[in-house]
Amino acid sequence: MNEPAWQIPGYLDSRDGRLIMDGVDLVALAAARQTPLYVYSAKRIVETARSLRQAFASRHRSATICYASKALSAIKVLRLIRDEGLSIEVNSAGELFRAKLAGFAPGQIISNGVSKSVEDLRAALSPPIKAINVDSLFELSRIIVVARDLKARANIALRVVPEVDSSTSPGNRTGSEGTKFGIRQSELPVALGMIRSAGDAVLAAGLHGHIGSQITSTAPFELAATRLAELFRGIQTALGYRLEHINIGGGFPLMYMRGAKHSPQGDIFCPRIDFDDIAKSVMPILLERLGPDVEVIVEPGRRLVGDSAVMLSAVENTKERSDGCWLYLDAGYNLLIESYTYKWYYHALTANKLSEPTRDFRLVGPLCDNGDAFFDVDGEQTVERLVAAAPAFAEQREVLESLLIRLPKMRQLAASTVPGDIIAFLDAGAYTLDQFTANNGRLRPEVGMIGTAGLYEIIRRRDTQTDLLFNEVV
Numbered sequence: 001m002n003e004p005a006w007q008i009p010g011y012l013d014s015r016d017g018r019l020i021m022d023g024v025d026l027v028a029l030a031a032a033r034q035t036p037l038y039v040y041s042a043k044r045i046v047e048t049a050r051s052l053r054q055a056f057a058s059r060h061r062s063a064t065i066c067y068a069s070k071a072l073s074a075i076k077v078l079r080l081i082r083d084e085g086l087s088i089e090v091n092s093a094g095e096l097f098r099a100k101l102a103g104f105a106p107g108q109i110i111s112n113g114v115s116k117s118v119e120d121l122r123a124a125l126s127p128p129i130k131a132i133n134v135d136s137l138f139e140l141s142r143i144i145v146v147a148r149d150l151k152a153r154a155n156i157a158l159r160v161v162p163e164v165d166s167s168t169s170p171g172n173r174t175g176s177e178g179t180k181f182g183i184r185q186s187e188l189p190v191a192l193g194m195i196r197s198a199g200d201a202v203l204a205a206g207l208h209g210h211i212g213s214q215i216t217s218t219a220p221f222e223l224a225a226t227r228l229a230e231l232f233r234g235i236q237t238a239l240g241y242r243l244e245h246i247n248i249g250g251g252f253p254l255m256y257m258r259g260a261k262h263s264p265q266g267d268i269f270c271p272r273i274d275f276d277d278i279a280k281s282v283m284p285i286l287l288e289r290l291g292p293d294v295e296v297i298v299e300p301g302r303r304l305v306g307d308s309a310v311m312l313s314a315v316e317n318t319k320e321r322s323d324g325c326w327l328y329l330d331a332g333y334n335l336l337i338e339s340y341t342y343k344w345y346y347h348a349l350t351a352n353k354l355s356e357p358t359r360d361f362r363l364v365g366p367l368c369d370n371g372d373a374f375f376d377v378d379g380e381q382t383v384e385r386l387v388a389a390a391p392a393f394a395e396q397r398e399v400l401e402s403l404l405i406r407l408p409k410m411r412q413l414a415a416s417t418v419p420g421d422i423i424a425f426l427d428a429g430a431y432t433l434d435q436f437t438a439n440n441g442r443l444r445p446e447v448g449m450i451g452t453a454g455l456y457e458i459i460r461r462r463d464t465q466t467d468l469l470f471n472e473v474v
């Protein structure tokens with residue numbers, strides 16, 4: 001019998017119809033620890049970190065992986081990543097605090113951020129980190145002021161707009177001028193003038209560009225690398241000194257719909273490339289144009305931790321509606337927030353009934369708003385409203401649905417799924433924990449990790465009701 005496409009042999013499997021991670025029965029774990037429950041695999045993170053290093057270091061003698069910690073900044077995970085010899089990218093003084101707590105040295109830390117505060121900059125200069133990626137001319141002037149005030153010299157990398165678009169979801173595009181990120185290429189002469197006249201406060205260490213998250217083909221990476229390399233040489237000539245590094249950002253895609261060829265949003269959830277393809281296509285471009293001595297930095301977040309976790313949630317309730325059976329979970333979008341903001345797809349399974357045939361269900365959360373659903377409420381209602389407003393649209397319903405509905409309407413779960421069963425959302429490792437909210441007085445869940453020796457360890461305790469009042473003046 002063929003293995004189901006969601007399985008990752010040796011990591012995520014089924015045994016006796018139950019979901020297993022690194023040999024640990026997740027259904028038993030959910031019963032012992034309570035749901036909702038997040039479970040990470042240390043082994044998966046370590047293995048991916050090693051493969052990422054191998055992919056880039058084998059193609060360039062001076063390649064550095066800076067893990068983008070916004071994807072997941074839990075301290076125990078950062079320590080694992082540090083122990084694998086990776087560097088780190090942070091986005092605020094808060095993430096910098098976490099990186100230092102996890103043991104990263106200033107020379108291993110890079111700071112991004114579309115609008116850094118004086119506080120962010122003071123932290124990044126005390127002591128100076130490897131590079132502050134400068135997002136605007138205004139920010140450059142602010143860095144100069146803060147550095148002089150601290151009598152420090154900031155290592156900076158200009159973040160330019162490479163003018164490279166991609167087909168990822170709109171909220172994840174960052175490579176062109178229509179987005180809020182980076183310095184326009186036409187602004188570079190002014191930036192270079194400012195750097196030249198503030199040599200006491202700033203040193204240009206590199207050049208940075210990041211085109212977005214979940215980029216599903218190599219072409220945008222190649223175009224960005226080519227453009228950045230050209231700009232890099234121009235900047236060196238204009239400044240009259242050598243830059244140390246070129247940073248091509250992150251955005252390496254993760255397979256969220258394993259086995260699928262098309263997802264409701266094109267190929268976003270079933271990319272045809274992986275990071276090895278990116279390394280294979282981009283590193284020769286940089287080697288050829290800049291030689292082997294210019295350090296190449298990449299900043300993957302999602303791809304490193306995304307497939308290392310599963311969120312387990314119990315079915316609490318059920319209703320029959322005209323379109324079928326609806327299941328009400330004990331976890332809503334407050335624990336998987338991009339399923340709401342970007343209509344992000346996380347594959348769902350009935351974790352305790354994996355051997356059963358499946359049927360369609362509607363899947364919703366427990367929060368008190370209609371958007372708390374694991375389908376696209378907005379998209380579905382927009383199609384209905386268009387058809388009601390102009391009946392001629394009914395003939396184009398299929399086209400409308402394919403453009404406007406960004407998540408599958410139904411989920412295929414074990415046919416007998418009922419309250420008490422456990423639903424697992426796969427690939428829930430990136431952009432989840434750091435965005436938990438306690439809406440409607442719901443306690444944020446326990447997060448655990450199966451260590452490399454196979455033992456379960458809590459890395460974040462479940463909230464108590466007192467935690468709901470944290471920092472509140474009562």
Ligand SMILES: Cc1ncc(COP(=O)(O)O)c(C=O)c1O
Nearest residue numbers: 068210213250251299300301302
């Ligand atoms: C500057 C920068 N680098 C790296 C990343 C990480 O992206 P991803 O998680 O898609 O690899 C981001 C996130 O969008 C980013 O803004």
